[in-house]
Amino acid sequence: xxxxxxxxxxxxxxxxxxxxxxxxxxxxxxxxxxxxxxxxxxxxxxxxxxxxxxxxxxxxxxxxxxxxxxxxxxxxxxxxxxxxxxxxx
Numbered sequence: 001x002x003x004x005x006x007x008x009x010x011x012x013x014x015x016x017x018x019x020x021x022x023x024x025x026x027x028x029x030x031x032x033x034x035x036x037x038x039x040x041x042x043x044x045x046x047x048x049x050x051x052x053x054x055x056x057x058x059x060x061x062x063x064x065x066x067x068x069x070x071x072x073x074x075x076x077x078x079x080x081x082x083x084x085x086x087x088x089x
Contacts, residue, residue: 022062029058 036051 021065025058025062025065029055029062032058 032051032055036048036055039045039047039051
């Protein structure tokens, strides 16, 4: 998942530290999600809410950095061929 996200974000071009920076944040995001799921399965709503809040904060931080570094540059999740978008005749 992290590799796909790095590729989709266009990381790894200008600054070699970009990939590491994003990978660390994605790892933290995945850990917060996993902790929230674990708490939900255990029926611990307080812990689940705490972990979901952490997930929300981490997501906001990732997007803030994305906007600051890359601005309004469009990013697609997966490369696609333009012909794949044209419906068959």
